[in-house]
Amino acid sequence: MAGKPKLLKVVLLGDGGVGKSSLMNRFVSNKFDAQSFHTIGVEFLNKDVVLDGETYTMQIWDTAGQERFKSLRTPFYRGADCCLLTFAVDDVQSFKNLAMWMKEFLYYADVQDADSFPFVVLGNKVDVEHREVMEGDAKVWCQQNGKLPYYETSAKDSTNVDKAFLWAVQRVVQLEANFEAKINHDGVVDLRAQRNRAAGKKDGCCS
Numbered sequence: 001m002a003g004k005p006k007l008l009k010v011v012l013l014g015d016g017g018v019g020k021s022s023l024m025n026r027f028v029s030n031k032f033d034a035q036s037f038h039t040i041g042v043e044f045l046n047k048d049v050v051l052d053g054e055t056y057t058m059q060i061w062d063t064a065g066q067e068r069f070k071s072l073r074t075p076f077y078r079g080a081d082c083c084l085l086t087f088a089v090d091d092v093q094s095f096k097n098l099a100m101w102m103k104e105f106l107y108y109a110d111v112q113d114a115d116s117f118p119f120v121v122l123g124n125k126v127d128v129e130h131r132e133v134m135e136g137d138a139k140v141w142c143q144q145n146g147k148l149p150y151y152e153t154s155a156k157d158s159t160n161v162d163k164a165f166l167w168a169v170q171r172v173v174q175l176e177a178n179f180e181a182k183i184n185h186d187g188v189v190d191l192r193a194q195r196n197r198a199a200g201k202k203d204g205c206c207s
């Protein structure tokens, strides 16, 4: 009999208005709302995905990008398995703020092994005509900040949305498999607990 799907917590971060809610809704419900409202605090949606015959429940946390909601979003970073750092290609300031978002995440998520934490960078709104951030510049930033994977997405026309989310799952599973190999297959199935242990942390989490 198939076991319970493994839960993977994915956090979407980035400036207000870059399209985090829209990306989540496109991925989970295949819908797009041109009049999307600002998120207040956090919201989450689940979606099951199958990878190599194994089912994973992606729990996607959409956070409020506006500065005034900082204290409402940061408590939800802990226990994340992956973080999608998002900017809009027609908003250069949102691209410049990526470093700030990464720092905020690492601080509040209390990640011990920051160097190997699976971040994925999304340059959203590639359907727009006027871009302020070129693909090459985004790739250079990703390269210089831990060789991070980069996807150019559009929640509006679906470009690369599934690909980016599924890559995130694949990366987390791959990293967990590496940790599993290192700790001699001790039979523990809680992915997060395994990573914490490998990083020298106490087991358990707190989302």
Ligand SMILES: Nc1nc2c(ncn2[C@@H]2O[C@H](COP(=O)(O)OP(=O)(O)OP(=O)(O)O)[C@@H](O)[C@H]2O)c(=O)[nH]1
Residues within 6 Å of the ligand: 014, 015, 016, 017, 018, 019, 020, 021, 022, 023, 033, 034, 035, 036, 037, 038, 039, 040, 063, 064, 065, 066, 124, 125, 126, 127, 128, 153, 154, 155, 156, 157
């Ligand atoms: N053209 C275009 N517009 C988009 C895209 N994604 C989102 N939008 C629009 O951008 C605006 C903001 O989108 P949201 O998804 O609410 O942005 P957010 O990052 O969740 O914003 P906060 O909740 O304030 O953090 C809305 O009007 C969306 O319709 C996209 O890929 N292309």
